[in-house]
Amino acid sequence: MYHQAIAQISQALKNMERWLDKAQAHAQAQDLDVGVLMHAQLAPDMRDFIYQVQSACDYTKAGAAWLSGQKPPRHEDTEQTLEDVRSRIRKTVAFAESVQPAQYADATWQQVSLSWAPGKVLVGPDYLLQIVLPNVYFHVSMAYAILRHKGVNVGKMDFLGPVNFVDKA
Numbered sequence: 795m796y797h798q799a800i801a802q803i804s805q806a807l808k809n810m811e812r813w814l815d816k817a818q819a820h821a822q823a824q825d826l827d828v829g830v831l832m833h834a835q836l837a838p839d840m841r842d843f844i845y846q847v848q849s850a851c852d853y854t855k856a857g858a859a860w861l862s863g864q865k866p867p868r869h870e871d872t873e874q875t876l877e878d879v880r881s882r883i884r885k886t887v888a889f890a891e892s893v894q895p896a897q898y899a900d901a902t903w904q905q906v907s908l909s910w911a912p913g914k915v916l917v918g919p920d921y922l923l924q925i926v927l928p929n930v931y932f933h934v935s936m937a938y939a940i941l942r943h944k945g946v947n948v949g950k951m952d953f954l955g956p957v958n959f960v961d962k963a
Contacts, residue, residue, distance in 0.1 A: 803931075806930060809952060809954070810850065811887075813946070817876065831941065834943070835940065847933070848869075853926050854887075854926075855889050859889075860904060861898055906925075
């Protein structure tokens with residue numbers, strides 16, 4: 795279950811990287827600096843597109859690491875450009891995909907501490923289902939919504955990405 799879940803959220807990040815191509819094309823077509831899209835937000839009290847990508851990446855790499863008994867790689871939050879964002883996504887996906895299924899063998903018993911809950915831990919299934927998955931999809935959804943709000947031509951299939959249909963038996 796753990797490897798499949800991390801693979802699914804890694805795919806969400808790959809989908810998000812493809813949106814960057816559409817964001818770049820939109821900016822060029824509108825004679826707009828693509829940086830405007832990277833720093834766009836939905837509401838004044840909400841963080842920008844880059845932050846949404848950083849957060850989705852952080853929850854993905856943390857999930858892969860903690861559930862496989864590792865320490866997450868540290869990525870400085872210095873991204874400013876579309877290429878910086880693309881690199882952040884690629885580094886995160888590469889790490890998540892490097893974790894092999896056997897490395898999740900003890901995930902059910904892993905205890906994960908969160909900075910905002912001192913003295914408390916979550917065990918693997920609760921960490922995955924209550925923290926990792928909802929947070930990744932929240933931040934991916936916000937990134938998607940920011941681009942849509944700014945007129946980038948992304949749709950539901952861009953959000954979903956590849957779907958593995960098979961012929962009906």
